[in-house]
Structures are given as structure tokens and as C-alpha cells.
Amino acid sequence: MTTIDASLFEDLQARGLIAQTTGGDVMADYLAAGSRTLYSGFDPTADSLHIGHLVPLLALKRFQRAGHKPIALVGGATGLVGDPSFKAAERKLNTPDIVAGWTDKLKAQVSRFIDFDCGANSAEVVNNLDWMGQMDVLTFLRDVGKHFSVNNMINKESVKQRIDREGAGISFTEFTYMLLQSYDFAELYQRYNCTLQIGGSDQWGNITGGIDLARRMYGGETYGLTLPLVTKADGTKFGKTESGTIWLDPAKTSPYAFYQFWLGAADADVYKFLRYFTFLPLEQIAAIEASDRETQGRPQAQSVLAREVTALIHGDEGLAAAERITEALFSGSLESLGESDLEQLKLDGLPSSELVRGELASRPLTQWLVDAGMAGSGKQVKDALARAAVAINGVAVDADDNTNAEACFVSERALFGRFYVVKLGKKKYHLFEIK
């Protein structure tokens, strides 16, 4: 028999992970009284999840650890429609082929986080296309649509800006999204006795819609819980960097880049992130915070956070790789690296590319670095060159050297005759190998 950790709710609350719950104060008792089945949905809007999905994903795991049964729903059907909640504009529809491909990828990704073999509260992964795909319009309109009042729907905060705002607008397709998600909840209630839906706070409207529908269709009593949207103290968007979204797929965001992202968390955010994104006990997080406060200089919280989250997503090997690169680039000196170390850095995910010596003279250095993805445009590189912020194997490159890429990559300066570590700015590194 599964044992229930009755302190789950209290822990979630203390971590700041509860934005809203339905049913007033009953949630804590409801969760403590028995093993519940809950779900959270992930729509395939890209070929990978990103760190914005981490809070609900980890929440499923928290619930499972506490003895509840999590269902991860991948929205093969809802992804075809598009959730309008708090989106400023209508989105383009993706083709069914693409969405189906993404659905498969997300299913695989989601599956790595939850346990499918732990007895009664083993996880499930479902795809709502399985029950939505073959439903015909008339059945949908009669059985589902009839339970919704348009009057209520247009008053939902999540679509209000689209309806009120001049220059915006919402198609019937997106407007219907709420019905689809609501039907999911009702269906899961029916199939799995799933009585709780969790999701980001932007999902409140969709979740309460599902609760109403489950009651109207099946007389079921279900609950909802929303998690906070992750915000940063400086007001910029969480999860984006100059190089774009931080993905969970190591092929899209290397464990090294992933690790670096967390390492760069602001002091004002880092303790919150520890509570949100790790399973470390709250007392331990409090201890870290207290100790950082007493210490001058660099806090330890960021590195704890980076280690914990990277290990969680990319495993111990991913973490080890990320730490190896970080150590080599930021702490050690390049000379201390052996030939195999450099090979390893490449394998570990340090961005790298190959150059052919004979072709070097054909283009200026700026172009080579842009091609390698180190900067968005030659202008940026040029700016860095003017400030002596570009270094090749530790030697700063001058703006005058720009047109002479061959001289920048002279063989005498190469490590082991073929490697060049190029640094642009303080944090961007790229490994070039001469072929």
C-alpha cells in the first residue's frame, strides 16, 4: 500500500508553489486523506519542453513522491488548436504531421521525470488525441458545448484582453480551446478517477472549466491547483537568454549551457528558484541562504542550484560534463588542458566547429565567428574586438586583425596543432578545430 505524505501541501505552500486552489481550505485535507490521481497537460508547441514547463513537471513528481498518482497529458489534440490563455495574438496552426511528431517527442521527455513502476501510484502518460481524435462535431457540440455558457467564457480573464483590446481578436478555434481542455479533465475523471488538475496560474480558467464540466457530465467532484508563473526580480522573461529558450532536450540546449543558465541566476531570484526547481528540503535551502548572507563575495546558492537542476534533467553524466567544461574555461587555464581534455570538451557539448586552414583567408574573422554562432552579426563581434573582448587561446585579438583571419589562427598558437578556444566577451566560448 502506498503511504501518503501528509505534509505535501504544507511543503508546496512553503515553497511558494501554490498560486490558487479550488474549494477553499479543503485541499490540504483532501490530499492528506488518501492517494489521489492528478494530471497536468503539456501541449506540443515545439519539439521539446523548456524550463518553463519545469515547475508543473516537477510538481507531478512531488505529488508522486508523496504517494499520489500522476498523469502527464500530452496535448496531441489541444496542440492542434492552440491555447489562447493570456496570449496577445492568435497563433499560427501547425500541421497535424508536425504536431504528431512533437507529441511523440514530448511523451518521451515527460516520461523521464515520473516513475512508471512504483505500484499503485505509477505514472501514466496519455495523449488527448486518443479520445478527441475520433469525436465528431455534433457529438462535441451536443455533449460538451451545451454545458458551456459563452457569457461566462468571454468574461474569463484569460481571453479578455483578446476580446476587449483593439487590434486583437480571437478565432472560434482558439476560443474553443477551453472546451477541449475541460473535456480532457472530464475524460480523465471518467477513465482514471482523476480528481485533480494542476497547471500554471494561466491555466486557472481552463481548469475550473474542466471542474464544472466533470460535474455536469458525470456528477464528479474534482479539484484544481495552480502553480505560480516563474518571474524574475528584474522583470525580464524567465527562461530566455541571448541564445534563445533553454530547452530540456540536450540536443537543443547542451547540459553545459543549461548548467550555465542556472549559474547565472540573480541573487534576488536564486533562493526562490531553489525552492521551485529542486527537491532540497526547505531547511537546507534556508541554511544556504543564511550562510550566503554572512559571507562576503560570491554566494554558493547559484552553484547548488545549477548542480541540482542539471542533475535532475541531464543526469549525473550531464552534470559532470557541464562541470568539466565550466572548470576548464572559468577556473583552470587553457594550458593545463591535455589533448584528450579538449576532445572531451567537444563531446561534452562545448560549442565547436571545424575550420579548414586554406579557407581562413577568404573571410574576415567576424564572419567566421558569426558563422560559428558566437554572435548575431559581425557588428557585435566588431564591437567586442574594439574592446579587446575577443581572445584566441588566451591571446586578445585586435580590431586590425579582423581582415586577416589566417593570422589570428596561426599554427604556432594552436593547442596541439589544431585547437583554438575562442572567447568572446566574458562567457561565450567556442572551440575551433583546424582540419
Added chain:
RNA sequence: GCAGGGGUUCCCGAGUGGCCAAAGGGAUCAGACUGUAAAUCUGACGCGAAAGCUUCGGUGGUUCGAAUCCACCCCCCUGCACCA
């Protein structure tokens, strides 16, 4: 369909014949200061090493000269009509 409003560089948003690669803000990048923080200050921010080239929904036109004027077209919003 009719009437009105609108489409500007990543986003918001000025600009209504030359002084516009296009104000201002945000985001982003680089430097100083630092802790691979924050705040602050400085610089960059269409593309190009440069000469120069290409932009303001699209296509044509007027003009010495157009983001700005004209014509047609496309798209969005609001209202009305049509429909019922």
C-alpha cells in the same frame, strides 16, 4: 459587401515629401565596476571588415527626392449590413 481605424527595424511605439537606417522605451550584446551577480555608467543594436547595400504590409506610379503623396491589392480591428 459598406463605413471607419490600422499594418514602421526583436517588442512597444514616434515619424505624415528631403536634416530618416528612421525619435523614445524595453529586450539583447560588449566594456568599466564585480562574484561568470544586481545596481550604475559607457558603447553597440538592418546587413557589410570597408566601400557600400537593403528596409517602414505588397505591387506599381508621381517627384530631382517617398516610411511619408496617388492607384490597385493583401492582412488585422471596430461598427453596420447580408444571413437567420
